[in-house]
Every structure is written in structure tokens, then in C-alpha cells.
Amino acid sequence: MSARKKKVGIAFAAAASGIVLALTGCSSSDPLDEPSVTAQAGSIVVGSQAYYSNEIVAEIYAQALEANGFTVERKFNIGQRDAYIPSLESGEVQLFPEYTGNLLQFYDATTTATTTDDVYAALQTALPDGLVALEQSSATDQDSYNVTADFAATYNLESLADLANVDVPLTLGGAPELEERPYGPTGLKELYGLDVGFSATGDTTVEDLVAGTVNIANVYSADPRIQTENLVTLADPEGLFLASNVVPIANADIADSVADVINAVSAALTPEGLVALNVQSTDDQMSTPDIAAAWLEANGLN
Amino acid sequence: MNLFAEAFAWLFSPDRLTGSHPLPAAIGEHLFYTFVSVAIAALIAVPLGYLVGHTGKGRDLAVALAGAGRAVPSFGLIVLLVLVLGVTHKPLAAVITFVLLAVPSILAGAYSGLESIDRAVIDAGRATGMTEWQIFRRIEVPLGLPLLVAGMRSAVLQVVATVTLAAYVGLGGLGYYIIQGVPLRRYDQILGGALAVTILALVLDGVFALLERLAVPPGAPRQSRKSSRREIQTREEMEQIEHYPVEQSN
Numbered sequence: 077m078s079a080r081k082k083k084v085g086i087a088f089a090a091a092a093s094g095i096v097l098a099l100t101g102c103s104s105s106d107p108l109d110e111p112s113v114t115a116q117a118g119s120i121v122v123g124s125q126a127y128y129s130n131e132i133v134a135e136i137y138a139q140a141l142e143a144n145g146f147t148v149e150r151k152f153n154i155g156q157r158d159a160y161i162p163s164l165e166s167g168e169v170q171l172f173p174e175y176t177g178n179l180l181q182f183y184d185a186t187t188t189a190t191t192t193d194d195v196y197a198a199l200q201t202a203l204p205d206g207l208v209a210l211e212q213s214s215a216t217d218q219d220s221y222n223v224t225a226d227f228a229a230t231y232n233l234e235s236l237a238d239l240a241n242v243d244v245p246l247t248l249g250g251a252p253e254l255e256e257r258p259y260g261p262t263g264l265k266e267l268y269g270l271d272v273g274f275s276a277t278g279d280t281t282v283e284d285l286v287a288g289t290v291n292i293a294n295v296y297s298a299d300p301r302i303q304t305e306n307l308v309t310l311a312d313p314e315g316l317f318l319a320s321n322v323v324p325i326a327n328a329d330i331a332d333s334v335a336d337v338i339n340a341v342s343a344a345l346t347p348e349g350l351v352a353l354n355v356q357s358t359d360d361q362m363s364t365p366d367i368a369a370a371w372l373e374a375n376g377l378n
Numbered sequence: 379m380n381l382f383a384e385a386f387a388w389l390f391s392p393d394r395l396t397g398s399h400p401l402p403a404a405i406g407e408h409l410f411y412t413f414v415s416v417a418i419a420a421l422i423a424v425p426l427g428y429l430v431g432h433t434g435k436g437r438d439l440a441v442a443l444a445g446a447g448r449a450v451p452s453f454g455l456i457v458l459l460v461l462v463l464g465v466t467h468k469p470l471a472a473v474i475t476f477v478l479l480a481v482p483s484i485l486a487g488a489y490s491g492l493e494s495i496d497r498a499v500i501d502a503g504r505a506t507g508m509t510e511w512q513i514f515r516r517i518e519v520p521l522g523l524p525l526l527v528a529g530m531r532s533a534v535l536q537v538v539a540t541v542t543l544a545a546y547v548g549l550g551g552l553g554y555y556i557i558q559g560v561p562l563r564r565y566d567q568i569l570g571g572a573l574a575v576t577i578l579a580l581v582l583d584g585v586f587a588l589l590e591r592l593a594v595p596p597g598a599p600r601q602s603r604k605s606s607r608r609e610i611q612t613r614e615e616m617e618q619i620e621h622y623p624v625e626q627s628n
Contacts, residue, residue: 158563252545252558255398274398276548276558279457283465284548 119147120330123160123169126153128364129217129298129354133173133322135368136341141171143378144337157182165206170327171334176212177318178219179325185258190315192216196323208331210324213342215350217298218320219259220309221248227291228308235311236268239292246270249277249290259316267314282307298347300355322350344375385569399554401574408551408578411541415476416484416534423481424526427488431522432514440489447482452540460547472544479540480533487529491522523593531586538579552578 120141124134131152138148151169154160161182163169176195180187183202189195196212203209223233231242239246254260255274264270272292277284282301285293295302295309302309322345324338353371356362362370372378388394394401430440452475459471495518503513542553555571558564 156561158561249548251561252548252554253561255558256562276545276550276554277465278546278548278557280460280465280547283461287465289465 119149120334121149121151121168121170123154123163123172124150124152125157125160125173126155128357129296129350130173132353132357132364132367133345133350135364136345136371137171137173137324137338139365139368139372140337140341140377141334143372146334146337164325164327165204167206167327167329170330171338172325174209174323174325175217175320176209176323177320179323181258181318187318190318192319192321195319196321199323203325206328208326208328210326210331210335211339211342212321212323213345215298215322215345215347216320217296217322217350219294219317220297220302220312222285222293222295222302222307222309223291224285225306225308228310233308233310235313236264236270236316237313239264239268239270239310242291244291246272246292247275247290248272248292248294249275249281249284250294251278251281252276254294259318263316267316298350298354300351300358303351304359340377344377381565381569384566385573388566388570389573399550404550404552404554405574405578407544407549408538408541408553408575411472411476411544411549411551412534412538412582415473415537415541416480416530418473419477419480419533419537420484420530422477423484424488427485427526427529428492428514428518428522430485431489431492432510432518434493437489437493440485444482444486447478447485450478452476452479453543453546456543456547468547468549472541472547472549475543476537476540480537483533483536484526484529487526487532488522491525491529492518494525495521520595521598523595524590524598527586527590527593531583531590534582534586535579538582539575542575 122134122138122141124131134150134152138150141148151163154163154169157178160169160172164172176192176199177190180189180195180199180202183204184198187195187198187202189198192212196209200209221236227233231238233239233242248254248261248264250260255276257263261272261274264272275284275290277290277293281290281293282295282299282305284290285295285307286305292310293307295307297309301307322342324342326334326338349371353367356367356370357364369378389401427440430436455478456472456475459474460468463471499521500513500517503517508516541551542556544551545553545555545557552571552574555567555574559568559571
């Protein structure tokens, strides 16, 4: 009897250790849990979002700095804006590739700027004292509403305004927070008079659009799948979305010393160039350092 | 504590009854996925656990399975299944994930319930001329019930907490408030959603604690509490034999 109970105990212990393993698995994959190394004098800490495209740009910054004699420490994959902004403001991370519109909205939710130049100007005002926006690049990676090519052909869609002619119920798919964003269903109603439903499709937004569970999808404009899945990005004549150009955000202490190197990168980074970088990651499965090295080589910045 | 006050204010705000994700609907979705998953898991695990417990065969496999099954990372599995089965089968992917999570506890409850019965009781039944089916139906099932319900209780608790992930693949439930709240930095909403899941889990646990008590057949020792299980050895087990109806009807 007691032997049997012991065996049951062992089963529970095994289960418990399984849970513990699962939990430790979680914690070790959390980049914020890595032993933090304080920035050494003369070295630049470059961070990136948990977004492959952002990480490629961060790696380009890092390699460009290294090519110019800087010591670089990489703190990549630090989650989303809410997670890394405090580190950036505190100086724990000193250089970060950002997106003008989204960052502006983070600091100033009520902003009315939508064009590239207005957003960049507003961002410089909105940034806290310790942070500096270096030169923005022409490459954009911003929210955009997309439909399938078939859907666009059926209803003759070119812009968001054309959606008014669609006679089936419209469902917008995107990350859960899109439902509450100013450019979400509320913005579509206000600027284009559209009544759209919302489905939190998260990571499978493009798959959902292709499968037809939603008919409008929020996809980042530099996403290669807009081409590979044959999606049509609807024009935004009323300025629902903020322009969101790739912009290096630097700590004020190091901004001047890295400005020349990083501004040269921004000048060379084009919208098509950014999509091409993303394609090398998603389709060609190249590693981030290889993609960055090849791009710097091709642009004569190494 | 201020955050808790805000979270409760969020939770009990009249706004929770309107909007695209009203709280009652979210609780409904959450309970739906919990019960459907646990029910399917019970349909799989109870017969299997009884078979293992009654025959004593495949016991090591069941132990290993139950242990390993609990280590399956639900988050990875649900996303993987959505990608493998396709986005049109999201509910199926979610239910499979939750069923796999619930099976180990129920399986362990079912076979350990049967195994915890003193062999003397079963031998007594056999000696009185009971068929194997009668032994199973009239001795093993009633006496094993408290541990089976305990297994179901732990399965429900794990599943109700994990159904939070359904929102990650767009299926709603209480997790939606948490998953949507994080990028929006709405901490009252995040904590409110987490509190709602916690309250739901505590309520369900309370209900199953009650069921566990009710599952103890008359005359059998209460062995539902973990602490008492190890302490009660010979004396109560003797009582179990003495008081059991089969013995008395002999």
C-alpha cells in the first residue's frame, strides 16, 4: 500500500518537476533575465525589438559602429515598446532602431501629425530630454490595411475609401490591441465612415486574411508577405495611419559621437531595401549578422 | 494596492457589460472551453485510467505519460496546432491543447483511485463470488471516485488557467483582456482580467472540493485531502474494510 502511494507520489513529483522545467524554460528565454552588463565606457549598447526586421536594422547599426572603431554590446529582442522604452530612457540601452509614427503615438497619443516630415518634427519635440532622434531613413515600416487580390478585384478596391462599396460585412484582423488603437475600427469609422467588425488574429493575421476568416488585415508595410501572398495594400488618402519611418533613437550622451555613422546608414536605407532585408530573413533564412554584413558591404558602409 | 483598487473598479465598471468583449460573454467563452476540454479529456482518460488501475497493466507507461504530459508547453502547442491545422480550425487547435493538458491529471486520478483501494477489499469481493465487472462497478468505481474527482479538480484548475491562451489565437475568453491590455499599457485591465481568471479558478476549485467530499461513498474513509492521505494508514483502512457494504452484505 505504502509502496503504491510512494509510486503515486513519484508520479506527482515527476509532474511537478515537469512544470518547474516548463517554468524555467520560460525564464531562460526571457532576454530581460540575462545578467545585465552595465555599459562600459566607450562601448555602445544597441537594442532591438522582438521583431526580426527591427533586429536586422539594429544589427546593421551595430556592425556599422564596429566598422568605425566602436565597441558594441547587443541587447536584441527586448520585447515591444512598453518593455524597452524604460531601458532606453535610463541609458541601459543607448541606441535603438525605432519607427517615427508609432513612437510619436507612444509619447503623444493625441498627435495630429500624419505626414513623414510632420511626424518627425513632432517626434523631436515629444521625445524626453535624454533621447535624441537621429536622421530618419526613407524606409517605412508602418501599419497598413491589406486585402487579398481577389477581394480587391471583386470590389474594385484601391483605397480605404473604396471599402464603402463592399456589400459584405467587413472584418478587420490584427493584433488584439488594434481594436483600441486610434487607427483601428474607430478611425475607420471616423475618417472613412466604415463599420467594421474586429477579430484578434494576432500572429496569424495574414493566414486569416488568406483563409478568409477576416477580409481586411493590418500588416506592416515592409512585410514580404504583402508580395508573396499577393495582397493589395489599400491607399490611405485621409491619413488614418501615421507615417512611420525607420529612425535611430540615441541616448543624448552618445548621440553626437555615433551620429555620422548612423546617419549614413539611415541615408542608405530605402523602403525597397528594407523589404529586401526582410525577404532575406523570412524567405532565404539568412542569419541576421549575415544579412547586415551583406547590406553594409553592398552600400559601402563597412 | 491602488492598482488593485483600479483593477476592481475596472472589473465592476458598467462598461464591462457593453463593448465588443463584455465580461459575461468572456466568462462564458472561458467556461465553455474549460468544460468542453475537461469533458473530452475525461472521456479519454477515465476509461484508460480504469483499465490501468483495474488490470495493473501499463502502469509504468501511464505514470510516465502523466508526468511527461504535464510538461507539454501549452503556449507553444496551441500556436503550433493553429499553424498545422490552419487558421479556420482555431477552436479545434485550442481544444486539443487543453485536452492534452487535462488528460494527465484525470488519468492519474482514475488509476490511482483504483490502486489506492486495499487489495483485501477487492479480494473480499472476489471471495463472495463477484464477477470482475461487479468488482469494478461496485467496489473499484465507488471507492476510487474521490481520487478521480480530485484528478478532475486539478485538471479543471490547470485548464481554466490555461484557457487564457485562447485569446492569443483570437478565441476570446478572459485572457483577451490581459493580452490586449499589455501592449496598451492598461494595467487595470490586465490585472482585472487576471483577477477574473483567479476568481473563476477559485470558484471552480471550491465546487470540485465539494464534489470531492460528496464522492466519498458512505462508510469509506475520507481520503480527499492530501495531508490526511499519508497519515491514514492501517486504522482507517481497517475501517474501510469493516464498514464497506459488500463486507456487511456478506
